[in-house]
Amino acid sequence: MIIETRNLTKTYEAGQEQVHALRGVDFQADAGDFVVINGPSGSGKTTFLNLLSCIDLPTQGEVLIEGQAVSQLASGSLAEVRRDKIGLVFQAFNLIPVLSTFENIEYPMLLKGVPPKERKEKVNQLLEEVDLVKEGSRRPDQLSGGQKQRVAVARALVNDPVLFLADEPTGNLDSKTSERIMDIMKRLNQNHKVTFIVVTHNLEVNEYAKRVVYIRDGQLTEEQKR
Amino acid sequence: MGLQFQIAMRNLFRNGRRTLLSLAIIALGTAMSFAVRGYVESSLTNIQAGIVQQNGNFQIASPLLFDNEAEGYEYLIFPEDVETIRMALSQYPEVVDVSMGLNFSGLASFGRRSKVLRGIATRPGNTALDYNDLVIEGEGLKPEDQGKVLIGQSLADERNLKPGDVFRVNLSTVDGAYNVGSLEVAGVFSLNSQQFEGQLIFVPIDYVQALLNTNGIGNLIIQLNDIEDSRRVADMVEGELQSMGLNLEARTWDELSEFYQQIKGFFNALFVFLTVAVSVLVFFIVLQVLTMAFLERTREVGTIRALGTKTNQVFFMFITEGVFLGVLGGLSGALLGWLISLGFNALNIGWTPPGALDPVPISITASLEVALVPFLVGLIATSFSALFPSLRSAKVNIVDALRTR
Numbered sequence: 337m338i339i340e341t342r343n344l345t346k347t348y349e350a351g352q353e354q355v356h357a358l359r360g361v362d363f364q365a366d367a368g369d370f371v372v373i374n375g376p377s378g379s380g381k382t383t384f385l386n387l388l389s390c391i392d393l394p395t396q397g398e399v400l401i402e403g404q405a406v407s408q409l410a411s412g413s414l415a416e417v418r419r420d421k422i423g424l425v426f427q428a429f430n431l432i433p434v435l436s437t438f439e440n441i442e443y444p445m446l447l448k449g450v451p452p453k454e455r456k457e458k459v460n461q462l463l464e465e466v467d468l469v470k471e472g473s474r475r476p477d478q479l480s481g482g483q484k485q486r487v488a489v490a491r492a493l494v495n496d497p498v499l500f501l502a503d504e505p506t507g508n509l510d511s512k513t514s515e516r517i518m519d520i521m522k523r524l525n526q527n528h529k530v531t532f533i534v535v536t537h538n539l540e541v542n543e544y545a546k547r548v549v550y551i552r553d554g555q556l557t558e559e560q561k562r
Numbered sequence: 563m564g565l566q567f568q569i570a571m572r573n574l575f576r577n578g579r580r581t582l583l584s585l586a587i588i589a590l591g592t593a594m595s596f597a598v599r600g601y602v603e604s605s606l607t608n609i610q611a612g613i614v615q616q617n618g619n620f621q622i623a624s625p626l627l628f629d630n631e632a633e634g635y636e637y638l639i640f641p642e643d644v645e646t647i648r649m650a651l652s653q654y655p656e657v658v659d660v661s662m663g664l665n666f667s668g669l670a671s672f673g674r675r676s677k678v679l680r681g682i683a684t685r686p687g688n689t690a691l692d693y694n695d696l697v698i699e700g701e702g703l704k705p706e707d708q709g710k711v712l713i714g715q716s717l718a719d720e721r722n723l724k725p726g727d728v729f730r731v732n733l734s735t736v737d738g739a740y741n742v743g744s745l746e747v748a749g750v751f752s753l754n755s756q757q758f759e760g761q762l763i764f765v766p767i768d769y770v771q772a773l774l775n776t777n778g779i780g781n782l783i784i785q786l787n788d789i790e791d792s793r794r795v796a797d798m799v800e801g802e803l804q805s806m807g808l809n810l811e812a813r814t815w816d817e818l819s820e821f822y823q824q825i826k827g828f829f830n831a832l833f834v835f836l837t838v839a840v841s842v843l844v845f846f847i848v849l850q851v852l853t854m855a856f857l858e859r860t861r862e863v864g865t866i867r868a869l870g871t872k873t874n875q876v877f878f879m880f881i882t883e884g885v886f887l888g889v890l891g892g893l894s895g896a897l898l899g900w901l902i903s904l905g906f907n908a909l910n911i912g913w914t915p916p917g918a919l920d921p922v923p924i925s926i927t928a929s930l931e932v933a934l935v936p937f938l939v940g941l942i943a944t945s946f947s948a949l950f951p952s953l954r955s956a957k958v959n960i961v962d963a964l965r966t967r
């Protein structure tokens with residue numbers, strides 16, 4: 337089991353009101369899974385993914401990554417879990433503007449202290465896999481949306497995470513570009529044997545999934561296996 | 563960490579206009595501090611040189627004389643001890659000249675009016691107490707002169723005296739007897755001080771000793787090659803004299819000049835006050851600018867935190883940017899201050915201090931030593947400005963940060 341959640345609960349305090357964004361979610365994913373999470377806007381998908389990414393902590397319940405409960409970890413150890421085990425892709429790409437394509441992909445390896453030669457090899461290999469060899473020295477503002485998201489995908493995989501998480505990765509892309517990104521992700525999922533969990537409300541994406549999970553009102557309501 | 567450092571450097575120049583604005587503010591503050599520091603340094607150096615030239619690097623005398631506690635002439639040093647002291651001093655290659663001094667006061671009569679004068683006995687030709695350089699009318703004292711005197715210009719004007727004129731001084735000898743001396747004006751000196759010119763007279767020491775009926779002297783005035791040696795040599799000599807059982811002290815020029823202590827205190831206070839005011843101003847302005855610059859990058863902070871960057875690494879990245887801004891600002895400020903001082907010195911501006919008769923030149927010393935404190939002030943003020951926004955950026959909530967636009 338790569339990732340597991342137990343009774344995962346998140347309640348936001350919004351003024352006087354409480355927003356129950358997640359109401360006790362039990363979820364599991366195995367190595368190499370490709371899970372798509374569907375659900376209407378406001379149903380709790382981002383909240384769920386934030387908890388899986390270890391950038392937010394649950395009100396109740398637990399996230400276990402490779403069997404390790406993460407909610408008790410100190411901030412520094414949590415950062416190491418994110419750095420070493422998790423690859424993240426955002427809807428708005430979130431590349432570092434002052435770094436080139438190459439450097440953006442390299443960044444997580446530098447955090448980890450990977451030696452230069454190994455870094456170079458790994459980045460070049462990923463640049464090839466996402467078809468950006470020629471764009472290596474460009475800054476993000478010189479890239480198209482699709483190119484930026486491919487950089488982000490490569491960056492997410494560079495430290496060989498066990499878990500690849502993406503929150504609406506095609507939300508800012510046109511349908512043709514989206515398809516390309518999804519194809520690349522599908523291929524990388526097969527090549528890298530990483531567990532992919534992708535949030536989207538784009539139903540076309542479902543055809544890429546090995547599993548589709550629905551979130552409604554903070555609850556995991558259905559699951560459809562393929 | 564290398565990349566964090568690189569990101570900091572690139573972020574620094576990301577918004578060129580804003581960085582330039584910050585740099586300009588830090589540089590102006592630093593340059594201003596530099597100018598004040600340089601002015602203080604130059605003024606103190608001038609004053610120092612004047613004092614050391616007239617009063618020696620240090621003097622040897624009885625504490626009674628130094629502290630003005632003598633009732634009569636019990637502080638006098640007699641030839642035997644003078645010889646011992648000279649022997650001791652001859653061991654030091656730093657010593658370039660030893661002069662003897664003897665002060666007295668007397669009532670001078672000019673016709674029916676009289677005036678108290680302060681007399682300084684000198685041995686004409688000595689390096690210290692050689693006021694011959696200051697003579698503007700008539701001539702200086704010569705070694706063979708006996709009843710001759712140098713008077714100040716103010717006194718000359720006041721009493722209508724000119725070289726060749728003679729006046730009398732009434733004084734008491736060391737044993738309390740009444741005595742009268744007759745002094746012929748050899749020359750008139752100018753000291754650029756109304757008070758000194760009106761009161762001081764210089765008389766050859768042999769003649770003064772005869773008038774006072776003594777062979778003792780008041781003090782020995784020691785000139786050294788280098789002003790920096792004053793303290794060290796004075797301490798060693800004093801130790802030596804005391805170990806020989808002489809109740810004498812060696813006091814350095816700065817200990818002897820109350821005026822110097824006061825002006826130094828005043829100048830330093832001026833520098834500290836202006837520099838603190840300037841750095842507070844720089845601090846608040848740069849704080850504003852950096853707060854804005856760092857807040858604009860909240861989303862990026864959220865991103866790199868989500869990728870696994872630790873809070874201390876984020877802090878390091880931002881503080882590096884701030885410190886580097888401070889280094890650049892401090893350096894440009896030091897450079898600007900240097901240019902300002904060169905320009906200012908080229909203008910040759912003079913200023914007449916209160917009580918002085920002629921203008922003294924105002925200049926700004928430009929040296930690495932002068933530049934150091936203003937540079938550090940610019941650097942530290944900027945680093946402090948960066949501290950709070952850096953801490954805040956490092957501590958952002960990742961989810962909230964990722965949601966900002």
Ligand SMILES: Nc1ncnc2c1ncn2[C@@H]1O[C@H](COP(=O)(O)OP(=O)(O)O)[C@@H](O)[C@H]1O
Pocket residue numbers: 348349350355356357375376377378379380381382383384
């Ligand atoms: N920080 C927050 N404070 C208060 N309410 C929040 C916060 N984040 C999300 N919510 C609320 O929680 C619910 C789930 O939000 P979210 O997880 O973003 O849904 P989705 O990603 O499926 O659109 C929504 O009602 C949303 O308004």
Ligand SMILES: [Mg+2]
Pocket residue numbers: 381382383
């Ligand atoms: Mg969402």
